[in-house]
Each structure stands twice: as C-alpha cells, then as structure tokens.
Amino acid sequence: MTTVLLVDDQALVRSGFRFILSVEDDLEVVGESPDGARAVEAARELRPDVVLMDVQMPVMDGIEATRQVVAEDLSRVLVLTTFDTDEYVFDALAAGASGFLLKNSDAEHLVEAVRTVADGQALLSPQVTRRVVDRMVSTSSADSPAGPPVGSPPPGLPPSAPGAELLTPREREVLVHVGQGMSNAEIAAELFLGEATVKTHVSSVLSKLHLRDRVQAVVYVHRHGLA
Incomplete structure (x- = not known):
C-alpha cells in the first residue's frame, strides 16, 4: 500500500x-x-x-x-x-x-x-521535461557559444564530470540521451536496444554517479556540457 x-x-x-x-x-x-x-x-x-x-x-x-x-x-x-x-x-x-x-x-x-x-x-510531464532541457541547453549555449551543437553526443564525458570514468561507453551514450529528455522507449529506438536493457543502463548510471533520479541526470548532463 x-x-x-x-x-x-x-x-x-x-x-x-x-x-x-x-x-x-x-x-x-x-x-x-x-x-x-x-x-x-x-x-x-x-x-x-x-x-x-x-x-x-x-x-x-x-x-x-x-x-x-x-x-x-x-x-x-x-x-x-x-x-x-x-x-x-x-x-x-x-x-x-x-x-x-x-x-x-x-x-x-x-x-x-x-x-x-x-x-x-x-x-x-513531457512538456515540462522538454522545457527543462531547452532551458538548460539555451543557458549552456549562452555560456559556451562555441560548444558542440545540441543533439550531437560527444564521444565521451569530459574529465571534469565527476564519476565519468566509471561509466561504460554504452552508459555514456544512454546518459547523454537521458539528458536530452528522451524516454526509455525513445532511447531504445535510437540505439536499437530493448527497453529493459535501457532501463538497466539508466539504473547503473544513476548508481555510479550517485544521482537520485532522471531529473538529476538531466541536470548533470547539462551542468557538465555533455549535450
């Protein structure tokens, strides 16, 4: 109950x-x-x-x-x-x-x-998630106008991102997509994975980075310029 x-x-x-x-x-x-x-x-x-x-x-x-x-x-x-x-x-x-x-x-x-x-x-709610991401992206872009375009995942996380070295390449990929506000189903379709596999990767990422939930993952991605 x-x-x-x-x-x-x-x-x-x-x-x-x-x-x-x-x-x-x-x-x-x-x-x-x-x-x-x-x-x-x-x-x-x-x-x-x-x-x-x-x-x-x-x-x-x-x-x-x-x-x-x-x-x-x-x-x-x-x-x-x-x-x-x-x-x-x-x-x-x-x-x-x-x-x-x-x-x-x-x-x-x-x-x-x-x-x-x-x-x-x-x-x-979906509209809130997208707005959170858009707000973070625009803020990040204003601070670093020469950075990579949104939607182009970097090959790896920058050393300045705490815990980055603990992630596997696939987990890094999943994390960046979470940071873009994508659901497990959307990530699965994008990366040609099963939803259960994506869920496992997300759980592992949250555990390794000591993040409470997907909200904190979105903040992490944009705070460290990963998107």
Whole structure:
C-alpha cells in the first residue's frame, strides 16, 4: 500500500484528489494539510510514501515545504500546480521534488504519477521535461557559444564530470540521451536496444554517479556540457 499526504490550501481540491486516489486498491490517503508548514509537520508524523504538494499556499509555500521534506528524508514529493511556468518548475526541482505535474492532468495520469514517484522514479510531464532541457541547453549555449551543437553526443564525458570514468561507453551514450529528455522507449529506438536493457543502463548510471533520479541526470548532463 502506497501512502499519500495531500497538501493544498483549497479543501475542495484536496477532496477531489482524495476521491481520485481512494478508488485505487494500492493507494491510501493518510492525511491532508492546508499549508506548507503543517505539511512538514504531518510528513514528520505520518512518514508518507508520497507528498502531493501544491505550490502557492499561505504560511509556507510548497517549494520551501518540499525543500524541508526532502532535506529530512521524510518522503518523496510530487508537485502539482496550475502554474505552467519555468519559475515553479526549476524551483521545485531545485528543492528536490521527484515529480512535477500540472493540475489539468487527468485522473489516470495523476494516479500513475503517484505510483511512479513512490516507486523511486522521477516523473515530469513531457512538456515540462522538454522545457527543462531547452532551458538548460539555451543557458549552456549562452555560456559556451562555441560548444558542440545540441543533439550531437560527444564521444565521451569530459574529465571534469565527476564519476565519468566509471561509466561504460554504452552508459555514456544512454546518459547523454537521458539528458536530452528522451524516454526509455525513445532511447531504445535510437540505439536499437530493448527497453529493459535501457532501463538497466539508466539504473547503473544513476548508481555510479550517485544521482537520485532522471531529473538529476538531466541536470548533470547539462551542468557538465555533455549535450
């Protein structure tokens, strides 16, 4: 059973989320909080598997609450908001969120998102993933205009990338494609591999580089100029 803490300043919204999740046999809502401060207290008490976190709330916003929950290793956080802006995306990821979905996502995607995050994986809606990558790419290009074009994987990782020497050539290739925002299925098609094989490579890369999830892998790739 996956336990969930709902955090939103609107009682009607929390009720809607509770209804959607309660019909699933493997999900249980164990608590609700109307603001970030009480969310942190509830997370300390309940230790839920996933905190479904709103962004704009009184007393303490969802970004700061996420930062505290993650810092204390109380739970994994799935940020859910109506605000489709870079500011919230990057702030949430920087705070340690494992997922970011818009509130206009349908019920099926919400349920799967909770399961994905609870399973230890990172989740971003496709449009968010692409925007994260595009933002990092444009920032990297502005800093290094003479660098290689986006989409042209380098033959290997630069020595400055910590842990690079631990990766096999195939793992390096997979990592660069993860950094471009590609899913396992897309990477499998690009490299002519099975999805299970790609998943194994991704898990190995995350382990060797001490990265929490794919979100951190995207940051790693672009921070070290690998894409």
